[in-house]
Amino acid sequence: MPTVAGLIALVFVISHLIPADPVALIAGDTASEEHKAAIRALYGFDKPVHVQLGNYYLQLLRGDLGKSLFTSRPVAEDLFARLPATIELTLAAMLLAVLVGIPFGVLSALRRNSAFDHAVRLVSVSGLAIASFWLGLMLQWLFAMQLGWTPLRGRIEGFPPPGATGLLSVDALLAGDLAAFGSALWHLALPTVTLGFPALATVVRFTRAGVLETMQSAAVQYQRSMGIPASVIVWKYILRGALTSTVTQIGLLFGILLGGAIVIETVFDWPGIGNYAFNAILQSDYNAVMGFTLYAGVVFIGVNLLVDLVHAVIDPREAR
């Protein structure tokens, strides 16, 4: 909670105190003097700073993130409408990172310094060095343009299935529409791989390090000396160690994914909040960009809180 309040204050400083004329930023380049005066009165820019800050908090508590210069709709509404698309992509990428990353990390640690280990480490180090938007473009070029295996952009072919969640793949499955499900998955493929790759690399590294550490820990050495077969040790203790270390890093992973979503959604024309931010930047839609900053910030803080809770449940040592 205090972090959110602090974030709001920070965004306030950035948007209200830093610019020479914040009204000009909000109103846009082509605004008339009357328009600017109206905005000045509406948002109270002529009032003292602490009053402005207070008003800002009140405004945000109402859920009002200002109006978009481009769509003339409330920013909060636009963002909310686009959130499911980003969630679907982020979840898919997270699943990929965890489901592929953990096994590879564990195997890599167990076969330390083997050819397999070196190959995995090479790929994971590379994964953290590639610009994700560039990777997306190259994958697009190869798979969509040259080979024609995957669609180029967008979320689905034809009309989206009716649904509650807004996650097109889930909705299609729930509605029993296999064609739509397939289409949704195909459209998800490239963006998910692109977005998930750096997260995958991170998971592999942390899992590998975690397993190595567990293997050398006193508990495991004791077990080995007691004659407990290695396979039992691996599955019971090392896996748990690997999972715990991943849960700890999920906050970090989510940060990578959310940050990456901005450019990835742009490359694949994926209609989520990242794409919204990109268009807002292009159009100098100031309210929209600031609204996005706050929105993304609050979502990120929320996810981290959730992860902390889960972590406290899984590992009581941390809670103390």
Next chain:
Amino acid sequence: MKAFIDLLRKLARDRSALLGLVIILALIVAAIFAPVLATHPDAAWEMNPVNRLLAPDATYWLGTDRMGADVFSRVLFGARITLVIAIIAVGASLLIGVPIGLLAGWYGNWPGDVLMRTSDIFLAVPQIVLAIAIAQTLGPSIENVILALSLTYWPWFTRLVYAETRALKNEVFIESSIALGVPPWRIIVLHVLPNVASPIIVRTSIGMGFTILTAAALGFLGLGAQPPTPEWGRMISESREFLPEAWWYVLSPGIAIFLVVLGFNLLGDGLRDILDPRIRRAKNV
């Protein structure tokens, strides 16, 4: 001095870290000697629409871009921009973050708390989100990108230094210095700082990699260098509309980014393996 040479010797034994160092040195050479190494030093900035979008050949090693400029030369000049952005941004983050961490760790209690809370706020959002907000407010330019990156990376140094400083404060040799009446600033500069140097160095190398990627992303989004400045992220953005034909236009700056970030990451990993005492112990087991 001896410690430094010792470090270099240990580094030389780690092949991947050595590779990283070689790549970074190559980057520095490319950046400094760009006008000499470039095949078309003027064409990098000129507009030559007659030659636009040519495939790589003997004259244009990596082809030409939409303005007819030589991609190879532009990538070389882009190395300068990348290096400048990375060094200044990470350097500034260091200069802001380390003192704050030292002060917060040393004085503790409520000043320390306030400072750490503040840094937590900056860490509460992914770096690029906050950087976008700052860059959008100030207007798109390289200077503002550097500013935005510095203002969002400093907390990483602060946290590191804060934790180490607090731990060190309980060490006997520090306690005895305090008891002897040595002024705090002397203790901090002469005793605490050298002991936190190792994690700072590792974090700096890794930070260079992250900063370059974030700067490229900001350039891609249009918030960084403006045309015709040859910034790698921006070049990739410009090349988008010419896929799938002009593949060299997209490939070249991307590979450049990859190699450079790889170099810093490998070096950072190597440094961490050498400097982090926990890992040293683990390796010897």
